[in-house]
Amino acid sequence: VCIASFLLMFGLTFLTAPSKRLRARIALLAVLGVAAVATLLAIALSFQSIRDIFDIRATFSQDYDLGETGRFGNQLRALPMLLVSPNGFGPLQFRHLFAEEDPHNVYVNAFASYGWLGGFAYCTLTVMTVCVGWWLVFRRSPTQKHAIALWSCLFVQILQGFQIDTDHWRHLFLMLGCVWGLAAATRRTLSR
Numbered sequence: 001v002c003i004a005s006f007l008l009m010f011g012l013t014f015l016t017a018p019s020k021r022l023r024a025r026i027a028l029l030a031v032l033g034v035a036a037v038a039t040l041l042a043i044a045l046s047f048q049s050i051r052d053i054f055d056i057r058a059t060f061s062q063d064y065d066l067g068e069t070g071r072f073g074n075q076l077r078a079l080p081m082l083l084v085s086p087n088g089f090g091p092l093q094f095r096h097l098f099a100e101e102d103p104h105n106v107y108v109n110a111f112a113s114y115g116w117l118g119g120f121a122y123c124t125l126t127v128m129t130v131c132v133g134w135w136l137v138f139r140r141s142p143t144q145k146h147a148i149a150l151w152s153c154l155f156v157q158i159l160q161g162f163q164i165d166t167d168h169w170r171h172l173f174l175m176l177g178c179v180w181g182l183a184a185a186t187r188r189t190l191s192r
Contacts, residue, residue: 001156009152012137016144074098075108082108088115106161122167126158129176132183141186150178 010030017023045051078098082088091113094103103109107126111119133155136147154175157166166172 001160004156004159005152008156009148012148012152016138016140016148074101075103075105078103078108078112082111082119086116088112088118102165104164106164106166109165109167125176126161129179130155130158133179136179136182136186139186139190141189143182143186143189147179147182147186150175150182154179 010026014023014026014030017026045054078094081097089097089112094109094112095101103112107119107123110122114122133147133151137144137151139147141147154172157169157172157175160166
């Protein structure tokens with residue numbers, strides 16, 4: 001998440017930079033940063049214990065993810081059940097139906113915990129925030145730099161919602177509120 005957020009922030013800052021000189025500085029810093037990270041990673045991976053942990057965590061799927069009763073299998077098995085359950089399963093009930101596992105997908109969890117209305121409401125909030133967030137980062141305004149810093153973190157966490165339940169992360173909702181606050185401030189500034 002940190003790496004993706006950092007890369008997104010660099011990319012957005014580069015794309016929205018007002019001058020070629022600033023873009024050149026950003027590119028130079030990016031090259032130096034990649035070299036520094038590569039050096040530190042090479043040093044860290046020279047230790048066997050760190051290399052072993054890195055090998056385990058660097059894979060896209062773990063044993064608990066795979067199979068019919070794995071994390072992704074449980075999500076797929078829940079979908080037909082949710083289609084006939086307008087009220088969902090109820091808050092925190094997913095784990096009682098699927099081998100003591102949470103859904104690990106905030107969008108499946110929204111429908112499972114809060115029913116169709118809650119699931120569609122959460123998805124609508126997310127889609128609207130994505131539209132407003134991208135509007136903010138490409139709109140020239142006094143808040144653009146703040147929007148880039150905020151959006152670089154929030155957008156990656158919105159995407160991470162497909163992999164993990166993020167609806168209990170308080171900072172996620174704080175950042176959602178900040179995006180909408182920046183949108184109101186930007187709109188007010190631009191209307192003057």
